[in-house]
Amino acid sequence: MEKKKILIRIGSLRHGGAEKVLVTFLKNLPKDKYEIDLLLNLYSGKYLAEVPDWINVLYLNKGGMITTNRIQDIPKKAYRVLYQNLLKTFPKILYSTILKNKKYDVEFAAIHGMRDDILNSPIKSSKKIVWIHNDLRKTEFHNYTDQEIRKFFGFDKIMVISEHIQKDFENLAQNEVEKYKIVRIYNPLNTEEILNKSDASTPLSMTNHQPTFVSVGTVFPQKGFDRLLKVHKKLLDEGYQHQIKIIGDGYDFENIKNLKTELGLGKTAEMLGFTENPFPYVKAADFYILSSRYEGFPTVLFEAITLKKNIIATDVSGVQEMLENGKLGLIVENSEQGIYKGMKKALSNPESFSQYQENLKDYKMPFNLENSVNKIMEIIDE
Incomplete structure (x- = not known):
């Protein structure tokens, strides 16, 4: 034929x-x-x-x-x-x-x-x-x-x-x-590939004892990494010790890096650039955070779900569908204030995420x- x-x-x-x-x-x-x-x-x-x-x-x-x-x-x-x-x-x-x-x-x-x-x-x-x-x-x-x-x-x-x-x-x-x-x-x-790749050795920078939030994506304004860093700074100033890891590259990388320096976040926020295998970072983190201003259907959330992570995500296109209207993760208002409330809840009341872990345990991908x-x-x- x-x-x-x-x-x-x-x-x-x-x-x-x-x-x-x-x-x-x-x-x-x-x-x-x-x-x-x-x-x-x-x-x-x-x-x-x-x-x-x-x-x-x-x-x-x-x-x-x-x-x-x-x-x-x-x-x-x-x-x-x-x-x-x-x-x-x-x-x-x-x-x-x-x-x-x-x-x-x-x-x-x-x-x-x-x-x-x-x-x-x-x-x-x-x-x-x-x-x-x-x-x-x-x-x-x-x-x-x-x-x-x-x-x-x-x-x-x-x-x-x-x-x-x-x-x-x-x-x-x-x-x-x-x-x-x-x-x-x-x-x-490819969920099997995600699970296999996540078993690579834990990156050294993920072995500290502070709560860690990880986010993966192309560094564009769309992804809201500027909002994430500003919220990170605000929470640190309020006494909530934690770390941020941003994995990805893109035309806004230098701007976000400069913002990190301006906010004095050299020791608590890390920009790791693009890596072919981000999954060990996601697996080792305490929380996966999606800070996007808009999306179509953020596949990265399905990757986080595959790895059974605690998830905080802004309410953009696809998120209600993927997180089953808040059954599989915390959906927050699509704003800096929304991200702030979600991260503060994670740091002040981490036990509240146990309901999501329970729901993730037996979750089967819809495809x-x-x-x-x-x-x-x-x-x-x-």
């Missing part, structure tokens, strides 16, 4: 949730069934090394992400933007050169930012799929209006990762055909890796 030809597009394979989920999906696909071209805007990122070797990786630009505006970086940055915009405006150039006029059966936008790139494809016969990982009303650079979200109905299938996002799209659907396009799929998550991968394959194949 002839292999189905698929084009997948994403910005890069940096250390983000959507990138991690995409690579997990690719690693679990049967290689004898599909011929996949993975086209990156920028050939960079920690997850590049994990892409299976049978997948053909193509790119528009090479080199690391430029996050500064230093004079010497501006020409390179400008060239990249102009080149990408040229190929976006005249997609036939991209398809005839880099993609060598290949006729794809399926074209797949692995993040919402690739919407127009896929919808403007010169291949009119291909099935077009988009994967929405965020609450589009509250994204980093662009809060989508109803009119902007309606454009996603140009896809044949709209894969969403949470009930909140699903309802938003369903409310904008104008008929049953459009409603049928919306499919909710849990992110592929597994195989089911999620099979569901996406069904969408590709139907």
Whole structure:
């Protein structure tokens, strides 16, 4: 049987949730069934090394992400933007050169930012799929209006990762055909791998005797690490001794690091950068904290649930669903004050978290890796 030809597009394979989920999906696909071209805007990122070797990786630009505006970086940055915009405006150039006029059966936008790139494809016969990982009303650079979200109905299938996002799209659907396009799929998550990796030796910095809060995520304003540090400082000033560990990297890393210094938190807050295996840190911590301003469906919470951690999370998209309306962890108001109240409760009354531990004991994930991968394959194949 002839292999189905698929084009997948994403910005890069940096250390983000959507990138991690995409690579997990690719690693679990049967290689004898599909011929996949993975086209990156920028050939960079920690997850590049994990892409299976049978997948053909193509790119528009090479080199690391430029996050500064230093004079010497501006020409390179400008060239990249102009080149990408040229190929976006005249997609036939991209398809005839880099993609060598290949006729794809399926074209797949692995993040919402690739919407127009896929919808403007010169291949009119291909099935077009988009994967929405965020609450589009509250994204980093662009809060989508109803009119902007309606454009996603140009896809044949709209894969969403949470009930909140699903309802938003369903409310904008104008008929049953459009409603049928919306499919909710849990992110592929390898729980067995998480458990195995968490058994690596406990990091030295986690062996102190103070209560420790750990948070994992790309260091963007979205993740609210600035709020976390300010609350940490306030609680220390009130006499609550504890430590914070932030695991992750991103364009806001230096800003958060500077804030840590300004607040005088050199001894109690640690920024560990990106690590390929954050799970021993999560396992060794007393509490997992999600301080995000917005999310789509924070997969990191399922990782914390897998490791049976005490969880404190701001009330963002996906959290009520994942924590079963507060049965599996403490859900706090999405504000600095909410984070403060949650952490203060954890430090002043840790026994109150025993109810969550009880509920986590026999908790079974509502999905597994195989089911999620099979569901996406069904969408590709139907």
